[in-house]
Amino acid sequence: xxxxxxxxxxxxxxxxxxAFTATLLAVTSIAIFSAYKNYDGxxxxxxxxxxxxxxxxxxxxxxxxxNLSPKTLEFSAIGAAIYAIVTAIEAVGLxxxxxxxxxxxxxxxxxxxxxxxxELIKGIAIVKLIVFILNVGIFWYLLREFPKLHHxxxx
Numbered sequence: 001x002x003x004x005x006x007x008x009x010x011x012x013x014x015x016x017x018x019a020f021t022a023t024l025l026a027v028t029s030i031a032i033f034s035a036y037k038n039y040d041g042x043x044x045x046x047x048x049x050x051x052x053x054x055x056x057x058x059x060x061x062x063x064x065x066x067n068l069s070p071k072t073l074e075f076s077a078i079g080a081a082i083y084a085i086v087t088a089i090e091a092v093g094l095x096x097x098x099x100x101x102x103x104x105x106x107x108x109x110x111x112x113x114x115x116x117x118x119e120l121i122k123g124i125a126i127v128k129l130i131v132f133i134l135n136v137g138i139f140w141y142l143l144r145e146f147p148k149l150h151h152x153x154x155x
Contacts, residue, residue: 010141011094014105017134018091025084033077039070102142109139 007015035042042065065073086108093101116132 015091015095022084022088025080029077029080035065036073109135
């Protein structure tokens with residue numbers, strides 16, 4: 001295995017962002033899958049929460065989940081798990097400065113940018129805007145620095 005030199009700060013930040021995103025997606029997948037497996041109990045719990053007049057984030061989340069079909073929950077859990085795995089692979093590949101990882105990130109982020117623009121057109125939310133700005137920054141950095149990083153890793 002080649003010795004890896006000092007990594008650029010921006011690359012470290014991208015790896016940290018990708019690792020955080022992969023962790024968040026994995027936790028989301030587990031939570032959705034749990035909701036799918038316990039759907040009937042969740043419906044009962046949601047009804048008792050609503051009847052007792054409690055408000056807040058828990059009730060809001062429960063209402064969102066119970067309004068989805070079990071198949072939609074299952075599909076969402078699997079999708080989040082696959083995306084978590086791909087994102088974790090991106091983070092590990094970037095950490096080890098692999099050329100294929102840069103290509104993978106460029107492709108995945110490049111595909112997501114038009115979708116994020118469409119989502120921002122439908123309605124601007126601070127989280128959507130932050131994710132969009134981060135992804136455009138990552139795409140721009142890797143596109144701009146790819147030849148330099150590729151040249152350093154092949155020498």
